[in-house]
Amino acid sequence: MNAREQGFLLLSSQLGDPARHPLTTAQLRQLGRRVRVRDATTEDRELLPEDLTALGYGPDMARRIIRLLQDEAPLHHYLQRGNTKGCIPISRVSEGYPMTVHNRLGDDAPGCIWAKGDLSLLQFPGVALVGSRDISGAGLDFAKAVGMEAAKQGFVLISGNARGADRAAQDSCLQNGGQVISIVADELERHHPTDRILYLSEDSFDLPFSAQRALSRNRLIHCMGLRTFVAQVSLHHGGTWDGSVKNLRNNWSPLYCYDDGSPAAQELLQMGAGAVDIGDLRDIPALPIRFMDLFNS
Numbered sequence: 001m002n003a004r005e006q007g008f009l010l011l012s013s014q015l016g017d018p019a020r021h022p023l024t025t026a027q028l029r030q031l032g033r034r035v036r037v038r039d040a041t042t043e044d045r046e047l048l049p050e051d052l053t054a055l056g057y058g059p060d061m062a063r064r065i066i067r068l069l070q071d072e073a074p075l076h077h078y079l080q081r082g083n084t085k086g087c088i089p090i091s092r093v094s095e096g097y098p099m100t101v102h103n104r105l106g107d108d109a110p111g112c113i114w115a116k117g118d119l120s121l122l123q124f125p126g127v128a129l130v131g132s133r134d135i136s137g138a139g140l141d142f143a144k145a146v147g148m149e150a151a152k153q154g155f156v157l158i159s160g161n162a163r164g165a166d167r168a169a170q171d172s173c174l175q176n177g178g179q180v181i182s183i184v185a186d187e188l189e190r191h192h193p194t195d196r197i198l199y200l201s202e203d204s205f206d207l208p209f210s211a212q213r214a215l216s217r218n219r220l221i222h223c224m225g226l227r228t229f230v231a232q233v234s235l236h237h238g239g240t241w242d243g244s245v246k247n248l249r250n251n252w253s254p255l256y257c258y259d260d261g262s263p264a265a266q267e268l269l270q271m272g273a274g275a276v277d278i279g280d281l282r283d284i285p286a287l288p289i290r291f292m293d294l295f296n297s
Helices: 003-012 025-036 049-054 059-069 072-084 099-108 119-123 137-153 165-175 211-224 238-250 263-271 278-286
Strands: 088-091 112-117 126-130 156-159 179-183 197-202 228-230 255-258 274-276
Touching (some): 003 025, 003 059, 003 072, 003 088, 003 112, 072 088, 099 211, 112 119, 119 179, 119 197, 126 137, 126 165, 126 211, 126 238, 137 156, 137 165, 137 255, 165 179, 179 211, 211 238, 228 238, 238 255, 238 263, 255 263
Parallel strands (some): 126 156, 126 228, 156 179, 228 255, 255 274
Antiparallel strands (some): 112 197
16 A cells, blocks of 8 residues: 555544544545645655645644544554455555546545455446335336346446345346445445455445445445436435435436336436336447436526
8 A cells, every 4th residue: 555545544534433533525625636736846745734734724624634644553453454354445546446436526536445345346337226225016126127137238236235226136136147336334344245246335344334324325326337227216305316316416427217107206307317117228338328407507
């Protein structure tokens, strides 16, 4: 791990300590933008308090950033503990960082993504599936069909490992010989991947589930897919709705909603999602790509 990779981990991770307060995504974004325009003579050395002051930070924030960067012993211990659990860090400046996440989120991309399982899956094109935890009927059939067609057409399936739509699609993909990237919102260390599955977690490998983590990871699911499919969604409620609307607003990936006639599906279609049914999945690359600008008009 080089110095830049280490710096991103020090600034963005709790390192297993709930009392540690790393930078928020917004603070990390701001620091990155300020550092990029600093005097080139400081490019190859560590940041000093006076550098941060020159970048416009007050004394308290400058000291906080320096303290975070000095936690090398806790970082070393955390990396060792992660290694024993099979958890590998991929910082935003690491070679293996998912390029679709980097390209679509830019400075808002997580400072570090932790991985457990088959890292080679990050090199293959993927399609994403999101949907309700309480999915049933035709929506459940659609989720399973997305997983099956991803396997048959050579795409890695990307989902969130929640009960309902996520697991139905993941199980269908694996049962049909496919490969899965599952972005979890609980402790990465407790998952046990096979040779055809990769688990990912944002920022840390040992953080427990929280609603905030579940909402945050949705943007990674939407960004990693060349296409994102919505199997079933609740109107104005829940993570599937929240992530789908943000995708349409930010053009993270082409979004397709299973047209089940529900008010939620109809509203997503009006916002710019494409309407699909199971038959349309037989040739995923042929689905038209269109980005609408309803939110900026």
